[in-house]
Amino acid sequence: xxxxxxxxxxxxxxxxxxxxxxxxxxxxxxxxxxxxxxxxxxxxxxxxxxxxxxxxxxxxxxxxxxxxxxxxxxxxxxxxxxxxxxxxxxxxxxxxxxxxxxxxxxxxxxxxxxxxxxxxxxxxxxxxxxxxxxxxxxxxxxxxxxxxxxxxxxxxxxxxxxxxxxxxxxxxxxxxxxxxx
Amino acid sequence: xxxxxxxxxxxxxxxxxxxxxxxxxxxxxxxxxxxxxxxxxxxxxxxxxxxxxxxxxxxxxxxxxxxxxxxxxxxxxxxxxxxxxxxxxxxxxxxxxxxxxxxxxxxxxxxxxxxxxxxxxxxxxxxxxxxxxxxxxxxxxxxxxxxxxxxxxxxxxxxxxxxxxxxxxxxxxxxxxxxxxxxxxxxxxxxxxxxxxxxxxxxxxxxxxxxxxxxxxxxxxxxxxxxxxxxxxxxxxxxxxxxxxxxxxxxxxxxxxxxxxxxxxxxxxxxxxxxxxxxxxxxxxxxxxxxxxxxxxxxxxxx
Amino acid sequence: xxxxxxxxxxxxxxxxxxxxxxxxxxxxxxxxxxxxxxxxxxxxxxxxxxxxxxxxxxxxxxxxxxxxxxxxxxxxxxxxxxxxxxxxxxxxxxxxxxxxxxxxxxxxxxxxxxxxxxxxxxxxxxxxxxxxxxxxxxxxxxxxxxxxxxxxxxxxxxxxxxxxxxxxxxxxxxxxxxxxxxxxxxxxxxxxxxxxxxxxxxxxxxxxxxxxxxxxxxxxxxxxxxxxxxxxxxxxxxxxxxxxxxxxxxxxxxxxxxxxxxxxxxxxxxxxxxxxxxxxxxxxxxxxxxxxxxxxxxxxxxxxxxxxxxxxxxxxxxxxxxxxxxxxxxxxxxxxxxxxxxxxxxxxxxxxxxxxxxxxxxxxx
Numbered sequence: 001x002x003x004x005x006x007x008x009x010x011x012x013x014x015x016x017x018x019x020x021x022x023x024x025x026x027x028x029x030x031x032x033x034x035x036x037x038x039x040x041x042x043x044x045x046x047x048x049x050x051x052x053x054x055x056x057x058x059x060x061x062x063x064x065x066x067x068x069x070x071x072x073x074x075x076x077x078x079x080x081x082x083x084x085x086x087x088x089x090x091x092x093x094x095x096x097x098x099x100x101x102x103x104x105x106x107x108x109x110x111x112x113x114x115x116x117x118x119x120x121x122x123x124x125x126x127x128x129x130x131x132x133x134x135x136x137x138x139x140x141x142x143x144x145x146x147x148x149x150x151x152x153x154x155x156x157x158x159x160x161x162x163x164x165x166x167x168x169x170x171x172x173x174x175x176x177x178x179x180x181x
Numbered sequence: 182x183x184x185x186x187x188x189x190x191x192x193x194x195x196x197x198x199x200x201x202x203x204x205x206x207x208x209x210x211x212x213x214x215x216x217x218x219x220x221x222x223x224x225x226x227x228x229x230x231x232x233x234x235x236x237x238x239x240x241x242x243x244x245x246x247x248x249x250x251x252x253x254x255x256x257x258x259x260x261x262x263x264x265x266x267x268x269x270x271x272x273x274x275x276x277x278x279x280x281x282x283x284x285x286x287x288x289x290x291x292x293x294x295x296x297x298x299x300x301x302x303x304x305x306x307x308x309x310x311x312x313x314x315x316x317x318x319x320x321x322x323x324x325x326x327x328x329x330x331x332x333x334x335x336x337x338x339x340x341x342x343x344x345x346x347x348x349x350x351x352x353x354x355x356x357x358x359x360x361x362x363x364x365x366x367x368x369x370x371x372x373x374x375x376x377x378x379x380x381x382x383x384x385x386x387x388x389x390x391x392x393x394x395x396x397x398x399x400x401x402x403x404x405x406x407x408x409x410x411x412x413x414x415x416x417x418x419x420x421x422x423x424x425x426x427x428x429x430x431x432x433x434x435x436x437x438x439x440x441x442x443x444x445x446x447x448x449x450x451x452x453x454x455x456x457x458x459x460x461x462x463x464x465x466x467x468x469x470x471x472x473x474x475x476x477x478x479x480x481x482x483x484x
Numbered sequence: 485x486x487x488x489x490x491x492x493x494x495x496x497x498x499x500x501x502x503x504x505x506x507x508x509x510x511x512x513x514x515x516x517x518x519x520x521x522x523x524x525x526x527x528x529x530x531x532x533x534x535x536x537x538x539x540x541x542x543x544x545x546x547x548x549x550x551x552x553x554x555x556x557x558x559x560x561x562x563x564x565x566x567x568x569x570x571x572x573x574x575x576x577x578x579x580x581x582x583x584x585x586x587x588x589x590x591x592x593x594x595x596x597x598x599x600x601x602x603x604x605x606x607x608x609x610x611x612x613x614x615x616x617x618x619x620x621x622x623x624x625x626x627x628x629x630x631x632x633x634x635x636x637x638x639x640x641x642x643x644x645x646x647x648x649x650x651x652x653x654x655x656x657x658x659x660x661x662x663x664x665x666x667x668x669x670x671x672x673x674x675x676x677x678x679x680x681x682x683x684x685x686x687x688x689x690x691x692x693x694x695x696x697x698x699x700x701x702x703x704x705x706x707x708x709x710x711x712x713x714x715x716x717x718x719x720x721x722x723x724x725x726x727x728x729x730x731x732x733x734x735x736x737x738x739x740x741x742x743x744x745x746x747x748x749x750x751x752x753x754x755x756x757x758x759x760x761x762x763x764x765x766x767x768x769x770x771x772x773x774x775x776x777x778x779x780x781x782x783x784x785x786x787x788x789x790x791x792x793x794x795x796x797x798x799x800x801x802x803x804x805x806x807x808x809x810x811x812x813x814x815x816x817x818x819x820x821x822x823x824x825x826x827x828x829x830x831x832x833x834x835x836x837x838x839x840x841x842x843x844x845x846x847x848x849x
Contacts, residue, residue: 005278007196007249014201015248018208025215026389026404027304046212048205049661050668071661102333106213106222128218128365128407156367160216173216175365200566206668223670228561233799235806258810262493265806295810313800325786326673351822357815376814396796398670422817440809441816454810 014045021045024162024171029125029134031117037167039082040064042112047080056083056090078109085113085141095148097159105156108174115163116140117170122181130176138163146180197244198276203227207245207400211391214402219364219409220332221315226398236269237395239292239311243269246290246307247277254281254288259296259438259454266294283457286474295358297379299437299455300474302388304405310373312394315401317361317371337369337412344412354417363410370401372409378421378438381483383409425481427451432462436481508550519543528736528758529553533794534560535667535686537735537757554798561795565667572660574721574729578639581716582734586637589710590743596637601715640712641741641751650749673786680774680785684767685756688794695782695792696766699773703780706773708742708765711751715759740764742772750775 007015013035020032021042034041039061047053049069054077055062061082062072075081076096084090100108120139123146126132141163152158158174172178195201203225210224229237229244236257243253255270257263261283269292270281282288285298292309302308318328321339331337340361347355358374362383372380373392383390383403390403403409413419428435430442430450437458439451453459458473465471477483520527520543527542534542534557541560549555585601588594600606612621645652666682675683684692699706717734724730739755742765752772754764774785781787791797 005196005276011196011201012248014204018204019246019248021208022211022215023389025212026402046205046208048202050202050206051209103329104223105217105220105333106210108213110212129215129404131406156217156220160212175216175218194566198566200568202568202668203565223672225667225669227565227667228558228795229565230559230562232558232802233796234801234803235799237799258807263807264493264497267494267497294806295808313803352825353818353821355818355822357818358811374811376810378814396800420821422814423821424817438810439813441813454813 013041017041017045020169021162021171024169025129025160025173026171027129028127028172028176029130029136029170032169032171034164034167034169037164039112039164042162042164043068043070043080043082051079052077053080053082054078056081056093058082080110080112082112085115085145088142088144091142091144091148094145095152097152099152099154099157099159102157105158108157109159110162111159112162112164114140115165117163117165117168121146124179124181125172125176126179127173127176129173135181136170140165146178149178194276196277197247198229198272199227199241199244203241204245207241210400211242211245211402214391214400215389215404217368218403218407219368219370219401221370221399221401224398224400226395229395231265231268231272233396234313235265236292236294236311238393238397238400239294239309239395240269240272241395242309242391242393242400243273243290243292244277246309247273247279249278250289251277251279252282252287252289253277253279254283254285254291255293256291256296256298256456257294259298259440260456262456284461285455285457286472295374295376296438296454297375297382299453299458299476299478301382301477302386304387306388308388308390310375310390310392312371312373312392312399313396314359315371315392315394315397315399317359317369332368335367340369340412345414348414348417353420354413360411363408363412364403365407369412370403376422376438377411377419378424378478380409380411380419381421382477385409421483424451429453429459429462432459432466434459434462436478437476504550508547511544511547515547516540516543519546525759529689529760529763530556530560530758532738532756532758532760532763533557533686533688534564535682535757536560536564554794557794558799569665569668571722572663573732574723576718576721578642578714578739579636581637581714581718581737581739582635583633583637583714583716585715586712587710588640588712590640590712594640594712595643596640597633599633599637637714644711644749650743650751671789675785675789680771680789681754683789683793684754684771686794687763687767687789687792688797689760689763691792691794691797692763692766692770695788696769698780699769699782704773704783705776705778706752706769706783707745708752708769708772709745710765711741711743713740713761713765714738715761738764740768742768744772744776 016035020034024032043065047068047070052071052073053065054073054075055065066072075093081097083094094111097109097111100106116139118137120137122135122137125134125136153174155174160174161172163170206225210222214222227241229240231237253270253273255266257266273279274281285300288306290307290309294311316328318331318340321343322328322331344354358376359371360377360380361369362372362380364370372383385406385408387405389405393400411419424439425436427439429439429452431452434453438454440454442450442452444450461471461473465473520539527539530542530546530553531537545556545559549559585603586599615621641650644650664676664678666679671679671683715738718737719734720732721729722732736758737755738759738761742752744750750772752768754767754771756764770782770788773783774788776783
């Protein structure tokens with residue numbers, strides 16, 4: 001059995017991206033560095049014809065994401081949502097994200113959104129993956145987002161969040177409690 | 182679009198054996214497992230070239246995480262050289278070009294069956310536990326669909342009841358390994374068939390643990406700094422195996438989990454279950470410059 | 485280095501594998517061809533359970549495993565899972581099947597006729613021991629019918645539905661990409677129809693038979709009649725990216741419909757790769773049984789589908805050979821503790837009784 005031992009460039013990139021996605025969620029609020037900036041890199045390591053997605057109003061992104069084989073669907077049905085949270089309208093839209101069911105809380109959405117990491121609203125995080133507590137600052141996200149999240153998540157029901165700033169990434173799973181300071 | 186564009190040059194196998202679509206699925210499931218600690222995420226669970234029930238769940242996770250810079254340790258019952266551990270380690274090296282190690286401190290990924298190493302794992306390490314039966318409710322509810330509803334409702338009354346019955350009948354809780362434990366105050370999980378000795382190592386740990394049942398197609402996780410509490414009654418404390426005072430006849434080390442070796446005369450000898458930890462202790466006592474990591478247990482008591 | 489000194493396990497492990505392979509000797513192209521051509525029903529059974537249709541690979545798997553069926557199925561499944569899913573073939577209707585054998589137990593004759601095809605059903609099962617003495621066994625030649633049977637046959641159930649004997653359900657149209665695929669998603673319950681039929685299609689023949697047989701014997705309310713059984717070759721047609729449909733060859737398939745004899749006729753169905761009549765009859769019976777309310781295991785789809793999975797069940801069965809001394813140690817510890825607790829309790833009781841006694845003696849004095 002001849003086996004290939006070395007990963008291709010694609011293998012390495014998707015593997016490294018997932019590494020960051022995984023650690024970002026395992027250690028909420030800590031900044032991880034992606035091998036490449038952009039939603040497409042995140043998408044190629046995660047989604048394919050077995051998933052659905054929603055790309056907000058970004059039709060160029062929607063086209064690129066569709067190349068993974070994933071199905072574009074409306075926001076309230078999507079497994080993976082890539083959208084901005086800059087305005088109150090954006091936030092109102094994502095209030096319909098899937099939160100799963102008690103039997104299958106994994107059937108919930110994952111939200112990827114651009115944000116400014118390191119300046120802006122101070123947030124105090126606690127929960128699994130966080131040693132004691134952690135305070136982070138996030139900008140570029142409408143203030144209405146945090147109370148909306150608080151209301152939407154009824155653990156273990158809820159959605160998981162990634163904030164992306166260029167090649168920088170933080171993860172905030174539904175298990176994280178957020179206190180707006 | 183042409184057929185050609187949909188395909189790529191033929192190769193016998195992918196890097197890490199699993200193809201990219203299998204890996205993507207596992208990645209999606211692992212993320213969900215981390216987001217809801219202790220909740221069993223169903224997954225497709227691909228066949229891999231070892232038999233089901235021999236660590237295929239753990240192997241799929243290891244293969245998904247694998248990169249050429251990975252340093253992989255595989256143990257079975259605490260030992261690196263056990264039949265299955267060495268076969269899995271070889272396979273991982275063969276399809277992933279990863280570095281193999283027996284030293285807990287050097288490993289980035291530790292795949293294990295039935296044990297957690299005695300040396301404390303760090304924030305950058307991942308423990309992958311092989312799981313035969315992912316369902317802690319199976320003894321009280323063999324129907325998986327009903328058990329799933331019980332998890333959904335956090336309905337663990339029947340589980341408490343069997344522990345109580347054991348207490349009444351035997352005077353103590355008879356659960357040996359796979360001690361049911363509450364994760365993040367919400368989901369009861371099986372920590373896999375690790376001895377009771379090892380369960381406290383999962384509580385508020387520095388490392389990430391991923392538990393995977395290949396045959397039963399369920400994956401779950403304990404992120405770092407997450408509470409894992411064995412189910413116990415307020416007035417009956419959790420008891421690990423009475424190995425505090427046993428001494429390893431090879432290394433002369435005591436205060437860790439031991440293998441019992443029955444002797445012809447009816448007595449028993451004991452040896453450290455964590456085999457490489459034993460090797461390191463022997464090497465150190467022979468004057469070699471060996472670094473032994475901080476241990477979870479000190480003087481036979483967990484810190 | 486006492487630990488290392490007691491190892492040496494690696495060498496033994498390696499030699500154990502060599503010993504197994506040594507018994508089988510060199511595997512040649514000729515051996516593969518002999519297996520493929522000489523044992524087509526075994527090849528079919530393995531391809532069905534592996535859900536991978538490729539007679540050469542199946543023959544190779546059998547040769548490599550020395551005929552151990554579960555090992556062969558595992559080899560093929562582990563190969564199959566690494567192969568990309570490029571496209572979904574066009575659906576095949578019963579009337580598209582190039583049918584070589586087609587029988588119904590429900591009627592003496594059926595539209596299109598009973599076609600016996602190749603079978604041993606009606607033969608005397610006698611070993612041709614002369615072959616062992618060097619006398620080759622050449623079977624009597626087939627005498628072709630004056631008129632060949634038509635290549636395709638109508639569906640009996642369609643006729644029954646038209647007669648109002650069997651309830652017709654509207655066919656669901658599902659986009660190819662939306663067809664559930666058991667090999668790429670977990671089996672959850674209640675299982676979707678597609679998952680159930682896929683699971684039965686790749687189920688273990690022996691396990692399927694055991695559970696199906698329990699239903700047939702009376703552990704359940706289903707008394708099946710074979711409505712229609714077919715051995716056939718199914719055309720594999722694919723859609724080219726430019727839109728045209730082309731043929732990629734044919735695969736051997738078996739399918740069975742069984743019908744209940746209850747108040748209302750209900751169908752159970754099963755189909756699989758290769759020609760394997762026992763499996764599809766048993767599986768179709770289980771399909772039917774799982775719709776009936778009764779307390780027996782074979783009527784519980786979760787029980788049936790989980791326990792007929794050949795790779796999961798055989799793998800777990802042989803895993804019990806792996807060392808379990810840590811788990812065993814853990815139980816042993818609990819057992820011993822109970823014993824010492826009891827002994828301590830008994831000892832305490834004796835001391836207490838002795839004290840009571842001495843008090844009495846004092847009083848007596």
